[in-house]
Amino acid sequence: MRDFSADHRWLSINTATVRRQRGQDWPLPQILDACAARGIRAVSPWRDQIATAGLAATARQVRALGLELSGYCRGGMFTCADDAGRAAVCDDNRRALDEACELNAACLVLVVGGLPGALAGAPAHKDIAAARAQVAEGIAWLLDEARQRGMPLAIEPLHPMYAADRACINTLEQALDLCDALDPQRTGAARAGRAALGVAVDLYHVWWDPKLAAMIERAGRTRLHALHVCDWLVHTRDLLNDRGMMGDGIIDIRRIRALVEAQGYAGYSEVEIFSTLDWWQRDGSEVLDTCIERHRGCV
Amino acid sequence: MRDFSADHRWLSINTATVRRQRGQDWPLPQILDACAARGIRAVSPWRDQIATAGLAATARQVRALGLELSGYCRGGMFTCADDAGRAAVCDDNRRALDEACELNAACLVLVVGGLPGALAGAPAHKDIAAARAQVAEGIAWLLDEARQRGMPLAIEPLHPMYAADRACINTLEQALDLCDALDPQRTGAARAGRAALGVAVDLYHVWWDPKLAAMIERAGRTRLHALHVCDWLVHTRDLLNDRGMMGDGIIDIRRIRALVEAQGYAGYSEVEIFSTLDWWQRDGSEVLDTCIERHRGCV
Numbered sequence: 001m002r003d004f005s006a007d008h009r010w011l012s013i014n015t016a017t018v019r020r021q022r023g024q025d026w027p028l029p030q031i032l033d034a035c036a037a038r039g040i041r042a043v044s045p046w047r048d049q050i051a052t053a054g055l056a057a058t059a060r061q062v063r064a065l066g067l068e069l070s071g072y073c074r075g076g077m078f079t080c081a082d083d084a085g086r087a088a089v090c091d092d093n094r095r096a097l098d099e100a101c102e103l104n105a106a107c108l109v110l111v112v113g114g115l116p117g118a119l120a121g122a123p124a125h126k127d128i129a130a131a132r133a134q135v136a137e138g139i140a141w142l143l144d145e146a147r148q149r150g151m152p153l154a155i156e157p158l159h160p161m162y163a164a165d166r167a168c169i170n171t172l173e174q175a176l177d178l179c180d181a182l183d184p185q186r187t188g189a190a191r192a193g194r195a196a197l198g199v200a201v202d203l204y205h206v207w208w209d210p211k212l213a214a215m216i217e218r219a220g221r222t223r224l225h226a227l228h229v230c231d232w233l234v235h236t237r238d239l240l241n242d243r244g245m246m247g248d249g250i251i252d253i254r255r256i257r258a259l260v261e262a263q264g265y266a267g268y269s270e271v272e273i274f275s276t277l278d279w280w281q282r283d284g285s286e287v288l289d290t291c292i293e294r295h296r297g298c299v
Numbered sequence: 300m301r302d303f304s305a306d307h308r309w310l311s312i313n314t315a316t317v318r319r320q321r322g323q324d325w326p327l328p329q330i331l332d333a334c335a336a337r338g339i340r341a342v343s344p345w346r347d348q349i350a351t352a353g354l355a356a357t358a359r360q361v362r363a364l365g366l367e368l369s370g371y372c373r374g375g376m377f378t379c380a381d382d383a384g385r386a387a388v389c390d391d392n393r394r395a396l397d398e399a400c401e402l403n404a405a406c407l408v409l410v411v412g413g414l415p416g417a418l419a420g421a422p423a424h425k426d427i428a429a430a431r432a433q434v435a436e437g438i439a440w441l442l443d444e445a446r447q448r449g450m451p452l453a454i455e456p457l458h459p460m461y462a463a464d465r466a467c468i469n470t471l472e473q474a475l476d477l478c479d480a481l482d483p484q485r486t487g488a489a490r491a492g493r494a495a496l497g498v499a500v501d502l503y504h505v506w507w508d509p510k511l512a513a514m515i516e517r518a519g520r521t522r523l524h525a526l527h528v529c530d531w532l533v534h535t536r537d538l539l540n541d542r543g544m545m546g547d548g549i550i551d552i553r554r555i556r557a558l559v560e561a562q563g564y565a566g567y568s569e570v571e572i573f574s575t576l577d578w579w580q581r582d583g584s585e586v587l588d589t590c591i592e593r594h595r596g597c598v
Contacts, residue, residue: 115533115549118533118549121533121534123533123549126549126550126551127551128506128507128551132509159459159460160458160459160460160507160508161458161459161460161535161538163506163507164507164531164533164548164549165533165534168507170507170508170509171509173509174509207427207462208427208459208462208463208467208469209459209469210431210469210470210472210473232463234414234417234420234422234463234464235420235464235538236460236538239460239534239535239538249463250414250417250422250425250463251425252425252426252427
């Protein structure tokens with residue numbers, strides 16, 4: 001297991017973590033500069049931030065700063081209620097892939113979607129099995145597109161509390177079943193050693209899973225595309241916007257990182273914290289400095 | 300599958316649902332009277348309500364009203380940080396069993412506990428595997444006590460969002476693994492056809508599970524001790540106190556009840572709603588009437 005205590009070379013910042021500071025949007029170009037200024041070597045930006053900052057300009061800035069993308073957030077949201085919705089899903093995911101390629105991201109992270117319409121508060125139906133079938137179809141389609149581009153896809157199982165509105169893939173086992181069904185040979189993407197289809201292991205979503213160790217082992221090096229870290233607060237005040245900084249909650253982060261690294265994972269640990277209640281209220285510089293400190297001390 | 304549309308003979312009220320009305324405690328004796336007055340035939344009271352109302356007096360009232368107990372809430376909370384804690388856990392669970400017997404409950408429901416101290420906001424450690432081992436030990440011990448009394452135990456898997464502070468058994472599969480380890484022969488309790496150790500299936504906790512159908516089938520009639528219903532709201536505003544009334548959310552209740560009944564389950568469907576944000580603010584009579592209406596229309 002790598003020693004993270006002496007430096008933060010394996011720290012990546014998911015830019016959601018600092019997308020707001022003192023309650024205001026912090027523009028992506030400034031976030032990237034602030035990361036690079038601190039010796040942070042990797043980021044994982046969100047598509048809406050890229051859309052605001054401009055894809056070409058961001059790609060140039062990323063290259064100029066020598067930053068890597070540990071992932072790109074995000075493709076997915078495959079569930080829809082009609083054919084028009086399906087066409088929009090395809091179009092959107094194709095663009096997400098192209099952007100990930102332009103930015104040279106390590107993988108495109110997939111948040112697969114819940115019941116169609118639920119995120120907007122108007123679920124079209126209650127049939128989660130149908131939503132899951134739609135997701136499987138969507139990933140099968142996208143996988144072909146991704147293979148053509150050499151871009152690995154990382155299915156991110158989301159915590160079961162998001163099953164209705166954000167993602168109906170809720171355990172690593174479920175994600176890996178899908179990986180094995182759609183990519184049984186673990187065919188390589190362009191990135192060395194990575195299967196075309198794998199998973200993003202976000203500790204916030206999977207820490208509770210009694211099968212976590214077994215499923216990390218099952219995933220193995222070829223399907224472990226990303227490791228996201230933050231913490232689970234006791235008590236969590238909001239389902240979406242109360243993620244904790246590493247060390248402030250009850251996730252045994254080091255134990256889980258050890259499991260992942262035992263499979264040969266040697267990539268970044270990406271800090272992803274949504275926190276309207278706390279961190280998004282603070283100064284972005286303070287948040288980044290805290291991420292560095294906690295990455296050394298708690299990850 | 301039974302037809303619930305014509306009457307509410309299979310409706311049970313978990314008294315948590317109406318423990319408060321208009322934001323004030325509603326005393327248990329009044330709740331029981333209000334249920335009986337509406338032809339509700341079963342309830343599932345909580346221990347603190349019994350403690351306030353008195354065990355003997357409640358037992359007499361329950362008998363006089365002809366009410367059944369579809370379950371008794373609750374034993375468990377097995378995790379603790381030291382020997383003194385362990386002794387208190389044993390003592391408390393022995394009393395829970397005795398109370399369940401005195402009230403002639405169908406089963407004692409077990410909410411097994413999370414990380415020790417976490418419910419009070421001060422977790423003693425982050426080792427959920429250790430907490431789970433402690434839970435297994437605790438249930439093994441309690442099972443002997445329960446067998447002596449002929450009282451079935453029902454492990455209630457809680458939603459993963461409660462893994463840290465309330466229960467580290469979070470899927471039916473995990474609960475059934477424990478049942479099979481501790482009660483491999485599905486030895487009968489006094490109640491006909493029930494294994495000494497089984498599960499309480501609360502839709503709020505398990506609706507999202509991709510293995511739900513398979514695990515209900517695995518449980519079978521002998522381990523399906525209780526069925527709890529409510530709904531998952533989109534969007535849920537609070538992790539603990541925002542459960543929805545049946546029909547107001549996205550759980551496909553009928554489909555899941557059909558799965559349970561396909562195994563031969565023919566007991567009550569017990570409405571259990573914690574809702575400081577909505578139902579606990581209303582008049583208890585209105586809540587009970589709504590439970591009856593929704594039980595007929597949505598369960």
